[in-house]
Amino acid sequence: MFKTDRRGVMRLEAWSRHAWLRHGFTTRKTGDFREWPSEPEIASAFDADGFGICALRQVHGLDVSVADHAWGTEGRAADAAVTDRPFVLVGVRTADCVPILLVDPVRRSVAAVHAGWRGAVAGIVQQAVSVLRVEYGSLAGDIECALGPCIGVCCFEVGEEVAAKFPESVVDRSRRKPHVDLRAHVQAQLRSAGVGLITAVGECTQCNPDRFASHRGQGGSAGRMLAVAGIRSDLVR
Numbered sequence: 001m002f003k004t005d006r007r008g009v010m011r012l013e014a015w016s017r018h019a020w021l022r023h024g025f026t027t028r029k030t031g032d033f034r035e036w037p038s039e040p041e042i043a044s045a046f047d048a049d050g051f052g053i054c055a056l057r058q059v060h061g062l063d064v065s066v067a068d069h070a071w072g073t074e075g076r077a078a079d080a081a082v083t084d085r086p087f088v089l090v091g092v093r094t095a096d097c098v099p100i101l102l103v104d105p106v107r108r109s110v111a112a113v114h115a116g117w118r119g120a121v122a123g124i125v126q127q128a129v130s131v132l133r134v135e136y137g138s139l140a141g142d143i144e145c146a147l148g149p150c151i152g153v154c155c156f157e158v159g160e161e162v163a164a165k166f167p168e169s170v171v172d173r174s175r176r177k178p179h180v181d182l183r184a185h186v187q188a189q190l191r192s193a194g195v196g197l198i199t200a201v202g203e204c205t206q207c208n209p210d211r212f213a214s215h216r217g218q219g220g221s222a223g224r225m226l227a228v229a230g231i232r233s234d235l236v237r
């Protein structure tokens with residue numbers, strides 16, 4: 001389902017059929033993306049020569065930035081970005097939160113979404129699907145989705161006040177404190193928004209410290225992983 005290249009970038013194998021698409025989820029092997037990388041670094045990590053980037057200052061909110069050009073490393077405050085323009089790379093950075101890439105091969109639009117528990121509860125996932133429809137006419141049923149590495153239900157222990165914000169179906173109460181399955185929650189949100197094809201990296205960031213950055217696992221020293229998507233050309237079908 002996902003294949004990791006020699007740089008440590010994970011890609012959804014099914015998306016190799018979209019010759020026009022560039023995408024990937026970095027791992028610790030690729031580097032630490034606490035700072036947004038330069039365009040040459042991006043180009044070598046993602047086989048994305050000529051792409052500009054759209055840095056975000058992620059604030060656990062509901063704003064989706066529409067990228068009609070690549071504005072570079074000066075981050076706009078938003079937790080998702082969408083584009084249908086060639087050579088514009090949208091991306092999010094995570095270390096436990098869920099990185100989500102949405103691709104509409106019909107209208108040829110893409111989105112990158114950062115869903116921590118606050119953003120997920122607020123509805124950032126549905127908001128991104130809605131902005132793809134409003135901006136580009138993308139139908140949810142055409143959208144394909146990849147979820148990158150995030151914290152698993154094994155490690156996402158929360159207080160009762162946080163657990164109460166989630167449906168009981170994604171709260172594990174078999175241990176002393178509640179644990180939330182954030183990945184399952186986001187998948188359910190995507191399904192109820194009508195997104196057909198959803199593929200998720202199953203592994204937990206905190207359980208795999210050699211491969212993934214984890215805020216819970218590594219605290220202040222945790223790096224960030226980068227998830228990106230972009231359209232290489234408007235000519236290639």
Ligand SMILES: [Zn+2]
Nearest residue numbers: 154155204207
């Ligand atoms: Zn875990």
